[in-house]
Amino acid sequence: MQMRKGMILMPSTVYFAGRRAKSHRESLVRKVDRLFDRVGAAKLIEKNSLVAVKLHFGERGGSTYIHPVLVRRVVDKIKSAGGKPFLCDTNTLYAGGRNNAPDHLETALQHGFAYATVGAPVLIADGLRGRDYHAVKIKGKHFSEVQIASAVVEADAMVVLSHVKGHMITGFGGAIKNLGMGCGNRSGKQKMHSALKPVIKGEHCRRCGACLRWCLAKAITLNEGSGAMINPELCTGCGECIISCTHGAVQVQWRSAVMEVVERMDEYALGALAGKEQKTVFFNFLLNIVPDCDCCAWSDAPVVPDIGILASTDAVAIDQASVDLINAQTGIAASALKKNLKPGEDKFDALHPESDYHTMLSYAEEIGLGSRSYQLVEIKPSRRQKK
Numbered sequence: 001m002q003m004r005k006g007m008i009l010m011p012s013t014v015y016f017a018g019r020r021a022k023s024h025r026e027s028l029v030r031k032v033d034r035l036f037d038r039v040g041a042a043k044l045i046e047k048n049s050l051v052a053v054k055l056h057f058g059e060r061g062g063s064t065y066i067h068p069v070l071v072r073r074v075v076d077k078i079k080s081a082g083g084k085p086f087l088c089d090t091n092t093l094y095a096g097g098r099n100n101a102p103d104h105l106e107t108a109l110q111h112g113f114a115y116a117t118v119g120a121p122v123l124i125a126d127g128l129r130g131r132d133y134h135a136v137k138i139k140g141k142h143f144s145e146v147q148i149a150s151a152v153v154e155a156d157a158m159v160v161l162s163h164v165k166g167h168m169i170t171g172f173g174g175a176i177k178n179l180g181m182g183c184g185n186r187s188g189k190q191k192m193h194s195a196l197k198p199v200i201k202g203e204h205c206r207r208c209g210a211c212l213r214w215c216l217a218k219a220i221t222l223n224e225g226s227g228a229m230i231n232p233e234l235c236t237g238c239g240e241c242i243i244s245c246t247h248g249a250v251q252v253q254w255r256s257a258v259m260e261v262v263e264r265m266d267e268y269a270l271g272a273l274a275g276k277e278q279k280t281v282f283f284n285f286l287l288n289i290v291p292d293c294d295c296c297a298w299s300d301a302p303v304v305p306d307i308g309i310l311a312s313t314d315a316v317a318i319d320q321a322s323v324d325l326i327n328a329q330t331g332i333a334a335s336a337l338k339k340n341l342k343p344g345e346d347k348f349d350a351l352h353p354e355s356d357y358h359t360m361l362s363y364a365e366e367i368g369l370g371s372r373s374y375q376l377v378e379i380k381p382s383r384r385q386k387k
């Protein structure tokens with residue numbers, strides 16, 4: 001539910017199904033079913049509409065992304081509602097297994113996201129090299145226009161599936177991050193990540209000249225001795241050189257102020273939701289709550305026990321509820337937390353002291369993405385199911 005600036009915020013409803021199960025009737029798959037029904041997702045899906053199921057396929061080496069069996073259940077429910085689902089994510093800024101569509105699709109396949117298992121086509125929403133996007137107008141402090149992946153903009157409705165975990169910049173990663181960072185194309189990600197400009201590491205430069213051809217600002221020069229160099233006076237921070245360089249020589253400046261990054265990400269989330277405010281539902285999976293993002297090529301041990309699954313039509317409310325449920329747990333000492341943090345102690349601030357999820361949530365509310373105020377409604381098995 002998107003809020004207009006200045007509106008009196010009513011608590012949003014967040015539905016919650018706990019992790020515990022004592023019979024097949026309380027399996028996670030059935031819980032996905034029940035959450036889908038209670039949040040009213042079917043009402044948002046028109047017959048034959050194209051429904052983007054936005055998720056993170058996980059970086060190669062990681063293993064805590066959302067299980068394809070649960071994704072399959074969401075796909076089946078969308079089909080039952082008359083929609084045509086497709087799974088999607090966007091290419092990454094950094095080198096790895098997901099920074100162009102062929103590699104990204106191969107990674108998705110390796111992680112079990114194939115038509116045979118999930119029952120829906122898988123596509124990379126910002127195209128072969130991350131250049132397929134629509135410019136979406138917004139009224140933000142940092143942006144008046146954001147670059148959102150074409151397939152996200154062109155979809156009729158969206159189901160955003162987010163694995164909740166920690167993150168080195170945003171502190172906490174859930175629905176807002178999946179929407180904002182996850183729906184921006186590659187140069188959009190650069191614009192979110194860095195108020196500073198990219199730099200070229202001379203030792204990695206092969207002097208191929210590809211970046212020069214894509215730099216509309218003519219900010220790059222090629223020197224036989226030192227390789228390509230960027231003139232920061234001319235650079236507009238568009239990020240095209242990052243996409244063009246297949247040798248990993250163009251590096252992103254990750255040191256930009258964290259607060260600014262999370263505010264920029266919130267504005268991208270607003271752009272990703274534009275036109276689909278009443279056509280989007282969010283599921284947060286509080287399972288395998290690890291310290292770092294699924295972009296990492298590893299998965300550390302969980303920092304709190306599994307909690308369950310949440311569903312809402314409000315990205316801010318579902319993230320706030322996720323943070324609160326996690327912080328209400330006892331932290332696991334045999335994890336990156338290193339000690340048993342008490343219920344009420346902030347697990348994300350402890351994991352990533354340089355990060356800032358508080359600003360991510362408050363600025364998201366301020367720009368009208370949703371409400372931090374929520375009521376939690378726990379879903380229990382129905383009487384009919386209990387029999």
Ligand code: SF4
Binds near residue numbers: 200209244246
């Ligand atoms: S594209 Fe990369 S390798 Fe080629 S000149 Fe530019 S920085 Fe160097």
Ligand code: SF4
Binds near residue numbers: 217220
């Ligand atoms: S970020 Fe854009 S303007 Fe800056 S050097 Fe790269 S291509 Fe040129």
